[in-house]
Amino acid sequence: MALRRYTRSVDGSIPIPALLYNDEELVASQDGVGIYDGLVKSPDHQAGSIYVSTHRLFYIDTQNEQTRSFAVDLAHVTGTEYYAGLFTSSAKTTLYLASPNASGTEGGSSVPSLAEDSGESWECEVCAYRNPPGLSPAAARICGLCGVPRSALTVPESSRPSSSSSRPLSSSLPSSPPKSGHAIPRAEIQRPSSAISCPACTFLNHASLRNCEICSTPLPRSDSKRAPAKSAPASRPDSPDNEDDKRFIKVSFRKGGDKVFYSALKRSLKGKAWEIIGANNAAAAPKDADGHKALSRSGIYGILKVVETSAHTRDSDLQDSLKDLEALMVKAKEMVRVAAELNERLTATSTLAPAGSGLQQSSGTSTPATTTLIPSTEPEEATFIRSSLAQLGLQMANTPVTLDMMKDERRWIEELARELGQVLQGTGRAEQRHSYTLSSADEQAGSGLMGQRGILALDEVWGGWNRARGVALIPPSTFLQVLPHLSSFTDPPVRMRTFASGLSVLHTPPYTDAAFAARLTSLLTLAGPRTTLDVAQEERLTVGLAEEMLRAVEGAGHVCSDDPASAIRGTGTGGQVRWWSNVFQAYVWDGQIEDLAVS
């Protein structure tokens, strides 16, 4: 019974950090726990994890995390008991629960659950500050900037009962709502005869006034409320005390960790984080009459202070959002897995489909009508889904190789080289048939990163590869380790070469130094001197790459250059170096023969 009354169901599929209020902190967690409702086991809550935060206790069920998870406000906990366990009986922590309203002190520190309200932002009536959602109920009750209670103006009385009546406890206790409603903050001004402070401007009005003299804000009526406040203890007998003995739940620690958890729980209970703001508020309210302490919370100083603290919280928010990102990553991994599964299934059906149609042709009428449908519709759908997956970067014929798949680093590097080979040269002829590329032109050009080109700069390869992987990116250091192995996994073998300038490229055999030099020499012999641009066009290379390759060939002495800087007229500012086949190599002197005789 206690379980149903004091707990609120939560969606356990949401990561815990996302469930917390802005001013709430996760303190400890433990898995492998079961819950006792009173003395008996609660059948629905026997396998799960328990988390304790500064405000609440969460139980997240392992099996049915969405339906069976719940949260308990620590404000309800009146006492705890620890049982160390004996033989087969595991360690348990007993939490005694009580309604904070029924047992609460007059200080108004008790927290009426505003769970429904804390989920939305609201504008303060006094300073027009828009309070962000996500604060704990206690914190959400007052404006974050000026410290004025939220419903102080509009609904001082009516909102409280309505909100508290939505709690399971209150709904089951018809007698308590009106009383608990009256037991709340502004009512309990200790000096009955004297002034009433205005909730908006803190001006002390005469007790008989209904509206504030200064700002015309409706004043809380003190005398009508004090009497019920005093009668608040009387509400206790009204609540069904016959169930008192069952007002506890037990947490059974089947996998240990009980001591750590219990001490964390005690700390949270002692910290009373849910009371801090309420207590501040309560402390401010009675002293309004004196007009001293109120200044520290409201006024310019208060606002400045709040702005200062909000800067602090913004910092911590940033760190919280990083935690959110972590939670997101967990989901992303799942999504990639789903995509891979989907892809596999599509591949399976697309290979099945042609077989089915073939069967139909051979056996004629025997094939059911459904198979005739599949070949016509399936490819379009499949390509659509696949292209969507590809656009999301989730196209994975095989999921990226990561270190944890491999036993040792050597094998890992080799697997990476194999994967890189596929990225560069497409996934081989067998899979090229159902290539995922959208345009047929691309398909003909080869699906790999290299396509028709025989030479690629290293940075482009690295970028392209990581784009293809999508997750588990490869650092440059590993990339460089992989490259030497690449030639054994590619056909034609792709090798790396580094030019004098330090530019590194991957290239196929036609772009080795020797092959290129031979081609270049024949080009220059046939067509005469050429500029770098001409060569780049001829070889379908970028100008930069062509320049690098020509310099390399020149270094080997196969060609020589003609620099227009040595022109007599129009000394080549815009002129380009022209490349000649090496005219000096086979040159035989045909100039003047010196007359060595003494003339």
Add this chain to the structure above:
Amino acid sequence: MALSTHTTSSGYLLPSIHSAPPFFTQQPNSSTQAVVTEHWTRIILGYARHRRLFFLRIEDAEVAGGDWDEVFRNERINRRLLPDHLQTILASMAGKSQAVYEPPKQTRAVLLYWRRPEEWAEVLHTWVSSTGHMNTIMTFYEITDPPVESPLSGIPEVLLRKAIAILAKTGRAQMIGAADGDGVRFFASGGK
């Protein structure tokens, strides 16, 4: 592109390589550049001998209008030898004793050895004996500027002194210091 030889207005036959534009570019490849330098050296020494030029300065490649224009500029292919390129060629020549920096301790002018000093010494001795000046004292002026043109006409004094010094070592000449200029006495052959 067929390259052809060219005869300059002074009658010197330039090799066909001289009409190839890359010949005027300093080649980054050292072995190619070695070939280029070798050909340039040959052209420079040949042309110097042809025109009886003894000195070569970097300025000759920088400014048009000097004695070396025919060699260092090829108007037909719009190419000229850049001063930097010439400087490396000269450095190579000085390294191979085909020229010597003159004056020493700078690199912008050389004295060309289209005949080595030893050869010049022989030429000098032959000329002295053929003109019957043995055992007589001769001034330098008489040697560099004889009334009848000789192979030694116009030889720079620096080079002449080197040649005489070589002869003096083998006892075939003797330097004589005088107030108004040095003189030299030649002997028929080794030994006094």
